Amino acid sequence: MARPSLHRGAMLKPHSSTAAACVLLTIAAACAPPAKLETRETRSATLASPREEAPEIPAAIDIQPANGTTFGGRTAERAVTFSGFATGAGVTIEVQVLRSPTVAIADTSWVTLATTVTEATPTTFNDPTPIFRWRVTATPGSTRWPLGGLMRFRTIATDAAGRKTALPFFDESAGLCVERLRARSWREVLAQCKSPFSPDLGGPITNQTRAAAIVSTGREPGNAGFTPPYLNRKGEITVEDTKAYYAAIDAPATLDEYKERFGFGESRGEVETTFFNAGDLGIGREMHCLESKDDVLACYVTNYGVDADGAPLFNGDPDAALDDAIARRNGFATVAMAKFGTKYNDPRGNDVQFFVYGADGALANEAQLDSTGQNKSIPNNCTNCHGGRYDTRTRRLTGSTFLPFDPEAFLFSERRGLGFADQERALKTTNEMIARAGAPPVAVQLVSGFYAGRSTNLDFIPAGWSGDEESKLLYREVYKPYCRTCHVSQVGDYAFMRIEDFKLEAAKTIESVCDDNQMPIAETTMAAFWNSPARAYLVNALGVSTPCAPKGAR
Known part of the structure; x- marks a missing residue:
């Protein structure tokens, strides 16, 4: 196992109270006197x-920003550096963004933010076939990238013959996958480690319904003029x-x-x-x-x-x-x-x-x-x-x-x-x-998964979430850290024993998370969620277009 990571908790506003309080036994809930x-x-x-902490992707094959990369501060003046690679020199690269964060992803939804060309000097990575790096910096602006929200983007290559093709992207969590394949060809690394929401290198640009998202952490529920109704569902x-x-x-x-x-x-x-x-x-x-x-x-x-x-x-x-x-x-x-x-x-x-x-x-x-x-x-x-x-x-x-x-x-x-x-x-x-002690089925499943072997399997993913890489990513990076603790107390669809159950409740999930800011239901968990890449994965998996910004920042 790699060196353990250190927790980087969410930034929360100071508050004091004279009320009596406590802390519950669950991982997710706490209470105390003056809070x-x-x-x-x-x-x-x-x-x-x-x-485990995800290491950085080698510079030769890195693609930035990754899906889920977080940016603090204001979005209005935020300059973003986009970079990646193509398979030819002098290839024209376009960085395109959704013309509005609420518009559905379609062929007509994109506007060009920046243009550049790939370098003339080739780069290699464990493969005789060269790749050619490119890099460009642009400022999307707050209209396309609301403070505290998401901005969707894609990159397109145009060759000398005028043929346009899609360029791939990684997820912010891809470093562990790339590290395991560090000695392999860039082709194999890309094939196995690119985002499950990403197009293939050289793939068509038409009929795409997913796109990378960068995440603004400049506002979050609780510091955007709106206080979420923490722990009030019951x-x-x-x-x-x-x-x-x-x-x-x-x-x-x-x-x-x-x-x-x-x-x-x-x-x-x-x-x-x-x-x-x-x-x-x-x-x-x-x-x-x-x-x-x-x-x-x-x-x-x-x-x-x-x-x-x-x-x-x-x-x-x-x-x-x-x-x-x-x-x-x-x-x-x-x-x-x-x-x-x-x-x-x-x-x-x-x-x-x-x-x-x-x-x-x-x-x-x-x-x-x-x-x-x-x-x-x-x-x-x-x-x-x-x-x-x-x-x-x-x-x-x-x-x-x-x-x-x-x-x-x-x-x-x-x-x-x-x-x-x-x-x-x-x-x-x-x-x-x-x-x-009479735990519901999903809790029993989790404990059984943890301890099926000689040591604790912290990477356990249930069979119902293991059908493809997209399901595994959503479980590992969204459901597991921000939903699972409480939802293992549930039965029925809200126990989310399968990815299908989770997607069945897609409309309610987006409403609770992005529209009403009610989930995750605990304050600290919500802050951690909003300061993470999770929203980028969530909107892609559920197939929705939303800025997913805090209520008070809209």
């Missing part, structure tokens, strides 16, 4: 992720409703009582892991899980990461947060769950239970899950990711589940005993407990 979000990227010089309930829920499930009044009720500290079967959740919370975490002989799974997590005043800090310094978690100091909230029985969605209800405890260990009635604090109600904010629905009339929660833990969403300490390799067995044990 603050750091105004810089989350970086670490010492913490490691098990995810609605809100009152504090009195939460108290009634706690009464219905006989919630332990303190964290110590919870631990005593479910046997923590008394069993050698207790599993413990410590990590920094870089995927969606930006905090350190100390996780404990215990499976009892009477088919009860219980887990609790204490969360770490505070500012200089001791207030909880989301997306702060990962080294400091994980140091606190390792030292068991400055814990600011603990959230606990319990699952009774091994059946998914027991119709009697309340087979899955949520408990929130403050820093003082007392049961809390509200849980702030993001910097805005829009939905603090328990258990409704939990069910946005854990699935299920709470009925305030019957005081029953049905359809909720534990969620598997994804190691690629975490950063691990490089201290002895605390790295991913050191904790891999404990994470496997925890995930297998979750799979046995």
Whole structure:
């Protein structure tokens, strides 16, 4: 495995609050007392992720921008350098862009942005057939490239006879593929590693329905004059409703009582892991899980990461947060769950239970899950990711589940005993407990895929997403990092066990992501999504033309 990459979290605006809060057990949800979000990227010089970092493509065969390349700052003045290669010298190259970001991709939809010719000097790359590089810089402007949105483009070669042909493009994530084939011919590298949305080198320019997209990260939901409705799909309930829920499930009044009720500290079967959740919370975490002989799974997590005043800090310094978690100091909230029985969605209800405890260990009635604090109600904010629905009339929660833990969403300490390799067995044990505890089919499928071999298969892609390279790319670069954590709690089409299920909901997906800015549903995950190449892959896979810009930036 290549050297682990370092997490580069999304830039989030600072916010403070005096509300009580917590952090859920899922990878995707968090809550805490005064919620603050750091105004810089989350970086670490010492913490490691098990995810491989894509290396750069060799300059001789690089094609820029790649589909999904991100650009910060304003688009109005942004100059973009386009480059690539063709198979002849002096070939005319046109860079074309959609005349409007909303127009459908068709033969008549394009306007020429810039023109150049290929170099006279050939380049070679593991092949006697030469290639000829070209390069041109142009400014698309904000009309064609809205701030925070996408711009679609294509490149065309015209030979001496006037014949026009298409030029290919890579995806931003293509570096790993190219690295594996580094000793092969440029022809083989291009054939195997170009984007699945790309035309072939020398292919026809007519009847194309896909095109590369560059991504503006100059605006994102939450900093564009519009605040997305984070974690609000299941609605809100009152504090009195939460108290009634706690009464219905006989919630332990303190964290110590919870631990005593479910046997923590008394069993050698207790599993413990410590990590920094870089995927969606930006905090350190100390996780404990215990499976009892009477088919009860219980887990609790204490969360770490505070500012200089001791207030909880989301997306702060990962080294400091994980140091606190390792030292068991400055814990600011603990959230606990319990699952009774091994059946998914027991119709009697309340087979899955949520408990929130403050820093003082007392049961809390509200849980702030993001910097805005829009939905603090328990258990409704939990069910946005854990699935299920709470009925305030019957005081029953049905359809909720534990969620598997994804190691690629975490950063691990490089201290002895605390790295991913050191904790891999404990994470496997925890995930297998979750799979046995009445998890829905898609969650069981994920756990089985992780652990089909001797070590964790972090590259697992289900059979329903493995039919072609396009499906694999969409799973690996969009669904897996930004959707899977919560959607593994689902059943039916929204479980997305197959690419066909995902595409069936294409209209709703584009509406939720690009139009309404409601998905991804958690604040940190949404920010990471909007600062990634994911939108470029999504619009191509779903066959839509949209600027996919934040609501407040339109």
